[in-house]
Every structure is written in C-alpha cells, then in structure tokens.
C-alpha cells in the first residue's frame with residue numbers, strides 16, 4: 001500500500017501554493033479519472049490537493065456569456081438553462097459522455113484534464129512513451145482502431161478523450177488559470193498539445209497551475225450548435241470520432257461556422273481549413289464533405305483507423321446540414 005497525504009484546499013491561492021511548491025503534489029477534482037490512475041500506478045503523487053470543494057462551483061451569466069467555475073459538476077453544467085439554450089453543443093457533449101453517476105461527480109476542470117484512454121497507456125505492463133518517456137509506443141504497431149489520424153507523432157498516436165473539450169473548442173472557450181505568477185487566459189484550442197517528442201505532456205499548463213474557470217461568449221453560431229458522437233455502444237462509451245459544429249447563416253450564405261473534431265487527434269482538432277472553405281458560401285452536404293476532405297488531406301491512417309476519415313466526413317456533413325435546416 002502506498003501512503004498519500006490528502007489536503008483539502010480552502011482557497012484557490014492556497015491550492016496553487018501547495019502544488020507549485022511540491023513536485024510530488026497533484027490536484028484532485030471529482031477523482032473519477034485520477035483515482036483509476038492511482039490504483040493502476042500510472043501516476044504516483046504523494047500529496048493530493050482536493051480542489052473539488054473550492055468556491056468555484058457556480059455558473060455566472062456575465063451578460064456577454066458564461067463564466068463556468070472549475071468545480072461545477074458535469075451534470076449541473078449540462079442541465080444549466082443558459083447552456084442548453086445558448087450553447088447547446090456543450091450540453092449535448094456532456095450528456096454524450098460517461099454515465100449519470102460519473103457526471104454527477106466529475107468537474108469541469110477535471111473533465112478537461114482527463115487523460116487518454118489508450119489501452120496501452122492504461123496497462124503498466126506495456127511500453128508507453130506517455131506513461132514512461134523513452135519506453136516506446138505500443139499502439140503504433142499494436143491495436144490501432146482508436147489511434148489518432150491527425151497530428152500524431154512517432155512517439156505517440158493517442159487521442160484526447162473528452163467530449164466536453166471538443167464542444168468547448170468549437171465554442172471558442174477561454175480557460176482561466178491561476179499560477180504562482182498570477183492569472184492568465186488560454187484559448188481552449190491552445191490548452192491541449194500535440195504529442196511531438198513529448199507525449200508525456202498533455203497540456204500547456206505548468207506544474208501547479210490551477211484551472212479556476214472556463215469562459216464562453218454568446219454568439220449566433222454558439223446558439224445554433226450541436227454535438228454528434230459515433231461510438232461502439234449507444235451510451236457509456238468513448239468517441240470513435242465526434243464533431244462539435246456551430247453555424248450562423250446570413251440568408252443562404254455561411255456567416256460563421258465552427259468545427260471541432262474528437263477522436264481524431266491528441267487534442268480537440270479545430271478544423272480551421274474546412275471552416276475557411278465553408279465561410280461566405282452556401283451550405284450544402286457536398287460542400288461540407290469537400291471541406292472536410294481538404295482538412296483530412298494530411299490524415300495518416302493505418303488499416304484499423306482509416307474508417308475514421310469517412311466517419312469524420314460523414315458526421316460533420318450530417319451535423320452541419322441539420323443545423324442549416326434548423327435555422328432556415
């Protein structure tokens with residue numbers, strides 16, 4: 001048995017100080033991901049600083065948008081009336097993830113920072129560069145059905161697992177972070193990183209930086225947004241691929257469009273090339289398929305993962321055509 005020191009932080013500043021000053025310390029949110037990793041020996045902190053009960057558990061309407069506290073539970077966020085009306089992609093993404101019990105426990109920050117479900121990462125008997133840098137990547141020559149098709153590296157082909165993060169990427173969320181040097185804001189798109197030579201680093205956060213909130217801005221596109229997820233079972237399964245899409249039409253012309261993909265890469269993949277091709281033109285299925293194909297031109301697939309290209313194209317077309325029909 002391994003001994004752990006448990007500390008319940010009473011303020012964000014106290015939590016930051018406790019973790020920043022101690023390389024053995026780690027934050028604990030709802031614990032639905034971290035405790036699995038503790039049990040498996042994937043992560044071995046000696047101090048857990050519980051931030052799930054900090055007064056960061058409210059959703060504040062700022063007039064121009066929402067400020068979502070880091071400790072807001074996934075169920076509460078999914079059910080929030082303004083999230084449902086003005087940011088439906090977020091509500092749908094949350095409800096597409098995990099189970100009711102897990103969503104009741106999981107926090108906004110913990111959800112963003114959950115780690116990959118790569119089967120080799122979760123099996124400490126196999127080589128994995130993310131778990132043990134320099135040990136190799138078992139997934140490259142192994143079971144490849146869940147592998148990334150965009151932005152992978154020779155060191156790691158894992159995908160990011162969060163549904164919520166994909167929706168937040170399409171909604172241009174800003175992540176508010178408190179560190180030893182003070183507060184900073186990070187576009188959600190820049191929170192997670194591609195693996196490169198350092199797959200052990202999931203994000204651009206420094207040790208000790210605490211997520212305190214996520215901010216969303218209201219927009220016509222955010223209001224007309226959706227989330228679609230393809231998976232092996234109808235519930236309680238991670239995405240094979242997913243799409244968060246947001247659309248604003250001006251007559252027949254696309255005034256604003258946002259597309260983010262899940263199950264495609266080591267981070268939520270914002271399909272900027274596809275968005276640029278669609279903006280200012282009409283919205284129809286063939287144009288969406290062509291734009292998605294252009295975005296996926298750089299896709300690198302293996303025999304087990306090539307289905308993801310067709311699936312990403314298909315669900316993106318379906319999501320955007322449905323949104324356009326709903327608005328016209």
Ligand SMILES: Cc1cc2nc3c(=O)[nH]c(=O)nc-3n(C[C@H](O)[C@H](O)[C@H](O)COP(=O)(O)OP(=O)(O)OC[C@H]3O[C@@H](n4cnc5c(N)ncnc54)[C@H](O)[C@@H]3O)c2cc1C
Pocket residue numbers: 026027028029030031032033034035051070096097098099102105106107108109110111112113114115161162163164209210211212236237238239
């Ligand atoms: C059976 C099962 C099925 C699931 N299915 C899905 C699914 O389909 N889709 C999906 O998206 N998710 C799914 N999940 C994952 C689930 O959404 C995550 O486990 C959950 O969101 C993590 O939140 P948490 O608060 O429990 O995080 P924790 O486990 O407490 O923490 C996760 C990480 O975040 C860090 N952390 C926590 N709070 C902060 C903070 N404020 N600042 C900085 N770092 C912090 C912790 O140190 C840790 O590294 C599933 C989980 C399980 C167990």
Ligand code: SF4
Pocket residue numbers: 116118119120121127128129130131136137138139140155156157158199
């Ligand atoms: S894909 Fe990444 S997480 Fe999976 S085994 Fe390879 S290095 Fe580890």
